[in-house]
Amino acid sequence: MMEKMIFGRYIPGDSFVHKLDPRAKLIFVFAFIFIVFFANNAVTYGLLLAFTLLIIFISRIRLYFLINGLKPIVFLMIFTFLLHTLFTREGAVILDFGFLKIYEQGLKQGIFISTRFLVLVFMTSILTLTTSPISITDGLEVLLNPLKKLKAPVHELALMMSISLRFIPTLMDETDKIMKAQMARGSDLSAGPLKDRLKAVVPLLVPLFVSAFKRAEDLATAMEVRGYRGGEGRTRYRQLKWDYRDTICLISLVVLTALLVFYRN
Amino acid sequence: MTEILSFHNVTFSYTPEDETARKAVQNVSFTVQQGEWIAIVGHNGSGKSTIAKLMNGLLYPAEGEVRVLRSALTEENLWDVRSKVGMVFQNPDNQFVGATVQDDVAFSLENNGVPYEEMVLRVKEALKQVKMDQFLNHEPHHLSGGQKQRVAIAGALAIHPQLLILDEATSMLDPQGRDEVLSTVQALREKIGLTVISITHDLEEAMLADRIIFMNDGKKYAEGTPSEIFALGEQLIEFGLDLPFAMKMTKLLQQQGVKLIGQHMTEEELVNDLWTSNFNK
Numbered sequence: 001m002m003e004k005m006i007f008g009r010y011i012p013g014d015s016f017v018h019k020l021d022p023r024a025k026l027i028f029v030f031a032f033i034f035i036v037f038f039a040n041n042a043v044t045y046g047l048l049l050a051f052t053l054l055i056i057f058i059s060r061i062r063l064y065f066l067i068n069g070l071k072p073i074v075f076l077m078i079f080t081f082l083l084h085t086l087f088t089r090e091g092a093v094i095l096d097f098g099f100l101k102i103y104e105q106g107l108k109q110g111i112f113i114s115t116r117f118l119v120l121v122f123m124t125s126i127l128t129l130t131t132s133p134i135s136i137t138d139g140l141e142v143l144l145n146p147l148k149k150l151k152a153p154v155h156e157l158a159l160m161m162s163i164s165l166r167f168i169p170t171l172m173d174e175t176d177k178i179m180k181a182q183m184a185r186g187s188d189l190s191a192g193p194l195k196d197r198l199k200a201v202v203p204l205l206v207p208l209f210v211s212a213f214k215r216a217e218d219l220a221t222a223m224e225v226r227g228y229r230g231g232e233g234r235t236r237y238r239q240l241k242w243d244y245r246d247t248i249c250l251i252s253l254v255v256l257t258a259l260l261v262f263y264r265n
Numbered sequence: 266m267t268e269i270l271s272f273h274n275v276t277f278s279y280t281p282e283d284e285t286a287r288k289a290v291q292n293v294s295f296t297v298q299q300g301e302w303i304a305i306v307g308h309n310g311s312g313k314s315t316i317a318k319l320m321n322g323l324l325y326p327a328e329g330e331v332r333v334l335r336s337a338l339t340e341e342n343l344w345d346v347r348s349k350v351g352m353v354f355q356n357p358d359n360q361f362v363g364a365t366v367q368d369d370v371a372f373s374l375e376n377n378g379v380p381y382e383e384m385v386l387r388v389k390e391a392l393k394q395v396k397m398d399q400f401l402n403h404e405p406h407h408l409s410g411g412q413k414q415r416v417a418i419a420g421a422l423a424i425h426p427q428l429l430i431l432d433e434a435t436s437m438l439d440p441q442g443r444d445e446v447l448s449t450v451q452a453l454r455e456k457i458g459l460t461v462i463s464i465t466h467d468l469e470e471a472m473l474a475d476r477i478i479f480m481n482d483g484k485k486y487a488e489g490t491p492s493e494i495f496a497l498g499e500q501l502i503e504f505g506l507d508l509p510f511a512m513k514m515t516k517l518l519q520q521q522g523v524k525l526i527g528q529h530m531t532e533e534e535l536v537n538d539l540w541t542s543n544f545n546k
Contacts, residue, residue: 239381
């Protein structure tokens with residue numbers, strides 16, 4: 001199941017989209033979320049969809065893979081579609097089942113809203129699929145830098161995020177080890193009623209927490225010994241480079257916005 | 266010779282309010298000269314890890330003085346000292362801060378505000394010194410324990426330290442990883458004349474040192490060259506230390522009535538003695 005989920009997964013590659021600066025991608029996706037709401041007719045929604053497909057094409061992520069991975073979302077999309085189709089009562093009646101009437105506006109609205117949904121999910125998935133979590137963290141840190149003036153702990157948050165990401169595989173391994181150790185002692189995690197299974201998780205979580213705290217303490221000592229004393233006076237090893245690609249990316253965003261504004265009703 | 270680090274009658278207790286409690290470190294003095302390799306050995310609870318923590322201001326002595334690079338370690342010069350002393354800890358996973366090998370090596374450089382261009386050079390140089398320059402973009406969970414420890418050494422080397430402290434750095438590694446790390450440290454000493462303090466309970470590792478400080482119950486029990494310390498023989502076993510293989514073998518052979526001249530610390534010495542003293546013309 002985990003193999004098919006594509007949320008938050010990163011697929012390395014060297015497409016145009018992969019090579020973009022994380023700042024450009026973040027700004028792009030963030031702005032895109034707002035721009036989507038400019039669309040209000042067939043032309044503009046068509047534009048959005050075409051644009052998204054174009055980006056999927058450029059990113060060289062197979063459409064099949066993307067759709068397959070988004071199956072859990074499909075249910076939500078169908079639900080939104082039905083909700084709008086059934087409950088909007090405007091325009092001419094297209095279908096009449098007697099107890100249920102489907103109106104022209106309702107169908108339209110249903111298609112529009114689910115397109116909007118689809119486009120947003122695709123766009124954000126492309127962001128996480130083509131950007132490594134650590135780059136996203138770097139990008140966020142730089143973009144949020146102005147908030148430092150408001151005394152927001154931007155550097156600390158970014159460091160926390162990158163350390164958490166770094167320790168995910170380590171803790172996964174640890175969980176696996178503890179699970180096997182408990183199974184060897186006769187605990188059964190996969191059978192019995194839900195209540196029993198939940199109970200069996202406790203002897204898994206306690207050692208995991210204990211060891212995570214131990215690790216955190218060791219890590220803090222190691223960081224201190226290596227001279228870490230907060231963000232001040234620190235230099236950055238990971239440099240972000242803004243080049244022509246990123247400018248193109250943002251220009252395309254501006255063009256898209258202009259087109260949407262021009263063609264909307 | 267220049268002094269790199271010295272302890273002067275250092276005493277430390279984890280429970281200072283309790284006068285009668287056992288002191289973790291009691292009245293310990295020693296000096297480390299530039300270019301030396303010192304091993305501090307002792308069984309669990311002998312105070313050797315506390316000594317490591319006293320060396321770079323993770324702990325401060327209750328009595329006595331710790332001098333690093335010829336000046337007493339205080340809270341004022343703490344960060345200065347830490348930028349000249351590299352330290353490698355026991356658990357390879359818990360000291361890996363960066364997302365990839367090169368990020369981890371750069372971590373201490375970033376902390377010390379080294380400019381980007383120089384960082385790139387120093388990261389490459391340090392990784393080359395520990396022969397990990399092929400792994401720049403590897404993530405820690407794709408590395409073996411020995412490789413992670415070598416990256417940790419590279420991280421320490423990147424700041425161009427005057428002193429490298431290995432705090433049980435090999436104790437969680439498999440024999441192969443241990444050999445990797447130890448041969449790396451040996452090569453570094455030959456190449457750049459690094460001063461090394463290794464804290465260990467592994468006597469085979471201690472044998473590589475120029476001098477051994479033997480800790481027991483928070484006190485310095487003995488200090489001397491490896492052969493002087495290993496001459497203590499039985500006492501080492503009493504204090505819960507494991508003798509090197511060659512020494513154990515020598516003893517067992519002697520018990521079996523094989524004639525051997527004295528104690529042997531390395532396998533080579535033992536083999537030489539075996540075939541020379543039992544050679545009948």
